[in-house]
Amino acid sequence: MQAYYATQFVLPLPPGHRFPMGKYRLLRDRLSAELPEIHLAQAEPASDGQLALVHAPHYIQAISDGSVDARILREIGFPWSEAMAERARRSVGATIAACRTALREGIAANIAGGTHHAYPDRGGGFCVFNDAAVAARLMQAEARRGMKVAIVDLDVHQGNGTAHIFRHDPSVFTLSMHGQKNFPFRKEPGDLDVDLPDGTGDEAYLHALDVALDELAHRFDPDLVIYLAGADPHEGDRLGRLKLTWDGLEARDRRVFDWAWQRGVPLAFAMAGGYGHRIEDTVQAQVNTFSAALAYARRWHNRAR
Numbered sequence: 024m025q026a027y028y029a030t031q032f033v034l035p036l037p038p039g040h041r042f043p044m045g046k047y048r049l050l051r052d053r054l055s056a057e058l059p060e061i062h063l064a065q066a067e068p069a070s071d072g073q074l075a076l077v078h079a080p081h082y083i084q085a086i087s088d089g090s091v092d093a094r095i096l097r098e099i100g101f102p103w104s105e106a107m108a109e110r111a112r113r114s115v116g117a118t119i120a121a122c123r124t125a126l127r128e129g130i131a132a133n134i135a136g137g138t139h140h141a142y143p144d145r146g147g148g149f150c151v152f153n154d155a156a157v158a159a160r161l162m163q164a165e166a167r168r169g170m171k172v173a174i175v176d177l178d179v180h181q182g183n184g185t186a187h188i189f190r191h192d193p194s195v196f197t198l199s200m201h202g203q204k205n206f207p208f209r210k211e212p213g214d215l216d217v218d219l220p221d222g223t224g225d226e227a228y229l230h231a232l233d234v235a236l237d238e239l240a241h242r243f244d245p246d247l248v249i250y251l252a253g254a255d256p257h258e259g260d261r262l263g264r265l266k267l268t269w270d271g272l273e274a275r276d277r278r279v280f281d282w283a284w285q286r287g288v289p290l291a292f293a294m295a296g297g298y299g300h301r302i303e304d305t306v307q308a309q310v311n312t313f314s315a316a317l318a319y320a321r322r323w324h325n326r327a328r
Contacts, residue, residue, distance in 0.1 A: 252295060
C-alpha cells in the first residue's frame with residue numbers, strides 16, 4: 024500500500040503551541056519500522072492551478088508570499104513561514120497522489136491531510152488549504168467520464184469548509200459525523216451531518232455510523248471515497264470528548280474500509296485531527312488505521328491478480 028508524506032517540513036511553532044506537529048514524523052517512523060508493506064513516498068507540492076480548482080487566487084498568493092491577513096492567520100492558528108506555505112501545498116499534494124494511486128490500486132493514504140476547515144478564501148482550525156476538496160475536484164477534472172466523490176469525514180470536528188465548498192454540487196457527497204458541541208461552533212450544512220453528544224461511546228457511535236453509511240449508499244453511488252480518519256474521537260484525546268476506545272476506533276475504520284471494498288469503490292484516506300493527552304496515543308490510533316487499511320490493500324491486490 025502506498026502512503027505519501029511531507030514530514031520534512033516542520034513548522035516553527037512557539038513553545039506551548041497546542042498543535043502536535045511531531046506526530047507526523049512519529050507516525051512515519053513507526054510505519055517504516057512496523058508495517059514494511061506500506062511504501063512511503065514524499066509528496067509533491069500542489070500547483071497554483073490545482074489549488075485554484077477550489078481556492079481563490081488571491082488567497083493562494085497570500086499564503087505563498089506571506090502577505091496573508093493577520094486575522095486569517097489567527098483563524099488558522101499557525102504563524103506564517105515558508106515551511107508553513109510549503110507544507111500546506113504538499114499536504115494537498117499528498118492527498119492528490121493518494122487519490123490517483125487509489126484509483127489504480129484500490130486504496131492509498133496521506134500521512135497528514137484532512138484539512139477540512141479551509142474555505143475557498145481563508146483557512147481555519149489548523150487548516151490552510153482544503154486537501155480533500157482540491158483532490159476531489161482534480162480527480163473529476165482528470166476523469167474521462169463524470170466522477171462522483173464521497174467525502175466521509177469522521178474527524179471529531181465538523182468539516183465545515185468542505186461542506187461549504189460542495190454545498191451546491193451534486194457530484195460530491197459530504198458525510199460528516201462529529202461532536203455536536205465541538206468546534207466549529209457554527210456548522211455548515213453538508214449532505215449528511217450526524218451530530219453526536221459528548222460521551223457517545225463505542226456502541227452508539229458505531230450504530231450511528233452504520234445508519235449513516237446505509238443512507239450514503241441509498242442516496243449516492245461514488246466512484247471514489249476520500250476518508251478522513253481522525254484520531255480525535257478517542258477517549259484519550261484532549262479535544263474529542265466522544266470517548267471511543269481503541270476497539271471502537273478500529274471498528275470504525277474497518278466499517279468504512281469494508282463499505283468501500285464491498286462496493287468496489289477506491290478509497291484514499293488522510294489522518295485529519297488527533298490531539299491526545301499523550302502524543303503516543305494519537306500516533307497509535309493512526310498506526311491502527313494503517314494496519315486495518317493494509318488488510319484491504321491485500322484484498323485489492325488479490326482482486327487485481
